[in-house]
Amino acid sequence: MFQSRIPRFSFRAGTVGFGLLSAAIFGLALVIGIAGLGFGRIWDELASVRFGLIAIVLVHIGQLAFCAWAWSCLMSDVQAGRRPGFLELLGLRWTRESIDSLLPVAQVGGELAAARLLAGTRLSIPVAGASIIADVTIETLTQAVFTLIGLALLFGLAKGGDVAHWAELGLAIAAAFAALAVFAQRWGGVRLFEKLLLAIADRTGWNRLEGVAGLDAALSEVYRLRGQLLLAGLGHLAAWSLGAAEVMVASWALGYPLDAGQGYVVESLAQAVRSAAFFVPAAVGIQEGSFVIVAGLFGVPPDAAVSISLTKRVRELALGLPGLAAWQMREIRRRLTRRSAAATAAADP
Numbered sequence: 001m002f003q004s005r006i007p008r009f010s011f012r013a014g015t016v017g018f019g020l021l022s023a024a025i026f027g028l029a030l031v032i033g034i035a036g037l038g039f040g041r042i043w044d045e046l047a048s049v050r051f052g053l054i055a056i057v058l059v060h061i062g063q064l065a066f067c068a069w070a071w072s073c074l075m076s077d078v079q080a081g082r083r084p085g086f087l088e089l090l091g092l093r094w095t096r097e098s099i100d101s102l103l104p105v106a107q108v109g110g111e112l113a114a115a116r117l118l119a120g121t122r123l124s125i126p127v128a129g130a131s132i133i134a135d136v137t138i139e140t141l142t143q144a145v146f147t148l149i150g151l152a153l154l155f156g157l158a159k160g161g162d163v164a165h166w167a168e169l170g171l172a173i174a175a176a177f178a179a180l181a182v183f184a185q186r187w188g189g190v191r192l193f194e195k196l197l198l199a200i201a202d203r204t205g206w207n208r209l210e211g212v213a214g215l216d217a218a219l220s221e222v223y224r225l226r227g228q229l230l231l232a233g234l235g236h237l238a239a240w241s242l243g244a245a246e247v248m249v250a251s252w253a254l255g256y257p258l259d260a261g262q263g264y265v266v267e268s269l270a271q272a273v274r275s276a277a278f279f280v281p282a283a284v285g286i287q288e289g290s291f292v293i294v295a296g297l298f299g300v301p302p303d304a305a306v307s308i309s310l311t312k313r314v315r316e317l318a319l320g321l322p323g324l325a326a327w328q329m330r331e332i333r334r335r336l337t338r339r340s341a342a343a344t345a346a347a348d349p
Helices: 002-037 039-049 052-073 086-102 109-119 125-157 162-183 189-204 209-223 226-253 260-276 286-296 302-347
Strands: none
Touching (some): 052 125, 052 302, 086 109, 086 302, 125 226, 125 260, 226 260, 226 302, 260 286
């Protein structure tokens, strides 16, 4: 029994440890970079955004709403009485993003937590897991499209020799996104998701393990919904595109206004770099570096570019911390309900 626990502990500790080490390294680089620009200067610029932060938060809530609607499209064949409502999916999408953004879970912990919560209420494990796998696949594919649109705009809007280098990087990342989304399931992505669900169930006492075996079949059923898949793709692409409004609001508040096309380029390429650096929690330091380079193509100075990125960090904290708290409260209620039901069952003769 002792030997059987070593690999699980080593994998978990190694994954979290690598993520924290990466965040420490790039975080230190970010601190050094901000020190070079001047902490006081960056703080003053962030303070100047003021009510713009409220607008940025509202814009992101709109993005979450589009993502929740896209997710709901993939459940159109679920029995009406068991199909989760839009607000429930919106809350779960909030949970997914809060976990992935703020915890060292390599961008998968939020999806696993959402699968657990969704399967614990209305749906079976395979249906819940299949909807999340399909949703993540479509989201990844649409990010590739989002990146390619940003690259097309980059050629028309930016000037200078750096454009070609960013185009090469963006094309490589977009191709990697598309390949990952299309072929990951053939390379064992579904089996990996099954194993992760089983590991969570084993550690938490989740008593619905028998349903995991139907995940492949449930995923096939989702992929037969061609029209709903298209709608989900449009929803995710709208969510990605709306992110450009965050950049525009922050840039205007800082006195270096970017138009819609420029904001789209900055957001698309910065998000591509952030996703490529999934192993670094919250892409600490990496996101800021990408903003400095891409926004610099449109005349935004480094200090303002870093401030734009940091406004997005503030928004992540403003929505993410309450999201983590709501997730933990929901988990506590689930545990208390389960214990109460077990005590009642034990008390019955």
